[in-house]
Amino acid sequence: MNSFNHQAVDQPEHPSSDEIDLRDIAIMLINGWRWIAVSMATCLALATLYLVASTPSYHSSLAYTETSDGLNVINRIPGIAITPQQAVSELEIRLGSYERFRGFLDQHPDYADMLMQDSPPELEGTVLRTQFRELKVAPGDLASGSPGEVSFSYREDIDGAALLNQYFQWSQRQYTEDLLARVDRSLASAISRNEADMEAHLEAYDAELDATVTRMSEEHSIRRLELQDQLAAERAAERASREERIRTLEVAEEIAGMLGITKPTSPLSLGDADDAARIVYDNVSIGNDLPLYFLGTEALAAEREVLKQGLDQPISSPAIRQIEKQLEQLQHQRRIEAFKSRESDSAFIDAYNQLRQENTLLRANRITADDIHVVEVVNVAYRPIHPEGPGKALVMALAVILGGMLGVMLVMLVAFSRSLRRYRSQTA
Incomplete structure (x- = not known):
């Protein structure tokens, strides 16, 4: 330092000039080499302290x-409609959740211990x-079309790449299980509905x-009553017809x-007129039907007796027999009996x-987890060869x-x- 001051004072004085003398600058820098060396040493010391104190990341x-x-x-399930964009967005929300990150560390205590690095439990x-x-x-x-990215910065003593890969896979499995739970709930809801x-x-x-059944039973009862009324009317009419015949x-x-x-x-047999008179009488009197008294008392008495005896017996006729047949058919309500004999009506609905x-x-x-693919991994995480930031040689350089410049x-x-x-001092 002193040499620099002595030489600077002993330099011959030259006439003042505004021009820069490169020779003087060079001599000045040579004479002040100690200042430059001290500045460079200081910067190198600071750089060394930075490299020692900083942790590689x-x-x-x-x-x-x-x-x-x-x-x-899963989108074929009723009530499920999830687009790929929605699924990726939900997965990204899970990846960025601290609570889910803590859940991952709770299930993987080795990674939690790695991140803690002997830190006290209260911290x-x-x-x-x-x-x-x-x-x-x-x-x-x-x-x-650019892919999404999950990144993690970590110290040298942390296996950050493995942690990141495991965390991503764990989050994807958790989200897939959530989707399966949604599917189960949707299926259960659809089945319940x-x-x-x-x-x-x-x-x-x-x-x-x-x-x-109520309507058919009523119709059946009404039909039976109607047929019974018809049967009674037919029997009454038949009896009246027989009584009138008697x-x-x-x-x-x-x-x-x-x-x-x-x-x-016959009428021709009653008179003793000649044949001509009989022919005329026959043509005039016989007609299509003869009066019943031409049958004679014996035949009339026999028919009358048979009819009287028939009055005490059940009266029958084609119409009565037809009505009785219908009433017999109505004794059993087959359709109603079939309805009531069913164990279940579900087969008919x-x-x-x-x-x-x-x-x-x-x-x-x-549906299993293997059937669901939320995202496709383009590049897995890996540990780089060199840490982030400038290298040691570059820092020293x-x-x-910088020391030289300063x-x-x-x-x-x-x-x-x-x-x-x-x-x-010269101008004073």
Whole structure:
């Protein structure tokens, strides 16, 4: 230092000039080499302290993209409609959740111990939250097709790449299990709704069947009463017809007795006129039907007696027999008996059977985690060879350059300061 000051004072004075003398600058820098060396040594010492104090940091990232058909199997389930974009967004929310990160560490205590690095238990929450801040989730751009990325920065003593890969896989499994739970809830809800509809259809059919049976029973009773009335009317009419026949026979029998006709005869046999007169009488009197008294008293009495005896016996006729046949058929209500003998009405309800078939198909759905693919991993995380930031050689080189620059500036400032003082002393 002293040599620099002595030589600077003993330099011959030259006439003042505004021009820069490169020779003087070079001599000034050579004479101030100690200042430059001290500045460079200081910067190198600071750089060395930085390298010793700083902890190497590594950065790993995992890239993923959505799948086009990984959710088709669950979207066929009633009540499930999840787009690939929605699934990726929900997964990213899970990845960025500290509570789920803590859940992952609870199930993987080795990674939790690795992150804690012998920190006291009371600082566990603070340490883990600090480590979690180094986990970044960057959603992909669907428009440009760029994949999403999950990155993690960590110290040298942490296997951050394995932690990141495990955390991503764990989050994806957890989300897949959540999707399976949604599917199970949706299937159970659909089956429950169908069962409620089936019960409603069955109750409605039972009510309709009860009304039908009641209506048929009433119609059946009315029909029986109507036929019974018809039967009574037919029997009364038949009896009246027979009684009227008996009275007619009695009158004819009385007339035949008065005429002395005991045997069946004809009008031609009653008179003794000649043949011509008989032909005329026959043409005039016979006609289509002869009076009953021509049958004679014997025949009339026999018919009358048979009719009287028939009055005490059940009266029958074709019409009565037809009505009795219908009444016999009405003794059994076969359709109503069939309705009442059913063990279940479900087989006769089309809507019920359709819903039961739908429930059978719903229960046949067997979806596993292997059937669901939320995202596709493009690049797994790996540990880089070198840590983040500049290397040691670069830091030392920058320290030398910066130290040299600061030394040159210091030398020039000292020279300028002394030149200014000298100028002031000369002009004083």
